[in-house]
Amino acid sequence: PSLSLSHSLSLFLFLSLSRSVLSPPASLIVSPDRSQFFEYESVSLSCEVQGNSARWRLKRSTVFGERSDCGRNWGKPQGSSCIVSLIPSHSGVYCCESGSGEHSNAVNITVHGDRVEEEGG
Template sequence: MNTFYIPCLRVIPDRSQFFRYDSISLSCDDQSNSTGWKVKRKTLDGGVRPCSSGWGVASSGSTCFIGNTYPSDSGLYWCESVRGEQSNSVNITITDRAVILESPALPVSEGAAVNLRCKTETNASQQEFDFYKDGRHIGSSSTGEMTIHRASKADEGLYMCSTAGGGESTGSWLAVDASCSISVFRLICHLVVGTPYLLSTIILGLIYRDRRRGRVPQFCFY
């Protein structure tokens, strides 16, 4: 049986917002070590194009490097195989604004700590930074950083930040992946599957014990 691996598009630095002229590295993290995956993107003015076809520089393996980004590089990025299979996609924004929000480009695991950073183009210090989720103010910081200590599905949403003198960032969607958490339903399923095996083991043990004593117990099942 053939097994197909779908790689994961990874963005370095791990964020979805960038200033003009920032550098970005995008790679297809393929555990099968296949070389048939390429980074592609869809922009408003460029359509769907693979790396090295007028944008980016393809390096060894399935990695694409953008040296100087421009707002026209904003768009949806993903990995695609020669057979047309696609990985996860990441929406990347290149902005001319003076403020960006640094947040994870990929979904974070439920229960993980998430660091949000409000960054100004001039790296100005001694400012007050405000953070917002879905348009609602959720906190302020003098360092420009805010931490969600244990992420849950309730933390999923559109985040942005602002400074008193530098304006505000665009919004970035924070996705929380709960697939690694154990739900009540999954726990019940494990119990339903495992209980018959446990009962069978106990019954066989009792039969073996009583046979050694010269009698066989009678079990009634309803």
């Protein structure tokens, strides 16, 4: 009987691990759903979490190697979302990160300068 119990336990652990690998515990939702933006556009970023979202934070990594949370020099926390009025220096990789180091999908957001100049030609 103890053999079958340990067998069941390892099967349960395997299934639990597989499930967490297949579906990340959190998803980064970008609204509007794009990765290219113009300066002064506004974007809403939120962490959609299975279970408790309290320990998840929205992080940004820039090309300058700066890594910070929403509300620190960028973005305005609003409920479970982060509202960002974009400028070119906001270009970078955004993702949700838990206190224990788990990550959501990462989204690379690029902010272009003056729209008129680019369209003018």
